[in-house]
């Protein structure tokens with residue numbers, strides 16, 4: 001995740017890999033490619049972001065309001081956050097469109113430009129945050145899930161990160177919710193297997209917390225985070 005959206009500042013969630021997922025989708029990337037089923041992926045910056053930022057904010061708020069985020073934010077905050085993120089050196093926003101409707105997105109930024117709560121766990125573990133790219137939230141509208149769009153977005157994002165040549169690894173955080181959380185849907189399944197398939201590994205030595213007010217709550221509470229990391233040393237040029 002990135003420096004934004006959740007706790008009026010950010011939180012963790014997403015994932016990544018490389019162009020063209022192993023299980024499937026033929027994507028169309030921002031270089032003109034084509035995703036499965038006619039989905040197009042575009043990197044949003046400048047005027048393109050300005051045109052789409054409202055739609056992106058609505059998409060993110062819809063998905064981030066679900067378990068496990070349960071985040072209740074404002075469109076105004078989201079739009080400000082996304083504009084700031086796009087302006088960061090290394091800030092990354094990719095959106096997937098079907099027939100010109102945005103159906104999914106992923107955000108990210110170099111870890112050294114992230115929230116203290118995300119950066120500090122890595123610094124304390126002896127990692128250099130300048131060498132780590134941090135994926136923020138990956139969000140796919142419910143009716144478009146299971147088509148490989150989330151995986152493909154992460155893979156395209158990862159190829160952008162590779163191209164910079166600046167990063168030794170990619171990380172993202174995941175909220176840890178209790179197994180018996182009252183708002184956990186019966187059908188909820190974690191995407192952990194997909195993250196592993198994409199080459200990410202849980203870092204048991206690195207943990208953190210991030211605070212925000214859950215939807216329906218009145219006060220902020222600290223959410224434990226665990227972090228997934230992929231070394232690019234093993235995948236660059238692979």
Ligand SMILES: CC(C)(COP(=O)(O)OP(=O)(O)OC[C@H]1O[C@@H](n2cnc3c(N)ncnc32)[C@H](O)[C@@H]1OP(=O)(O)O)[C@@H](O)C(=O)NCCC(=O)NCCS
Nearest residue numbers: 013138139140145146147148149150151174190191193194
């Ligand atoms: C997680 C998420 C981004 C995956 O996007 P997607 O386009 O559905 O993913 P893919 O089709 O590429 O499949 C990747 C994994 O997503 C999960 N997934 C797939 N379809 C799903 C669905 N209908 N509902 C929930 N998760 C689903 C599975 O774990 C899948 O891995 P698998 O193939 O080993 O089963 C998407 O389900 C989403 O936006 N969820 C809500 C936000 C969220 O939980 N983000 C991650 C927090 S760590």
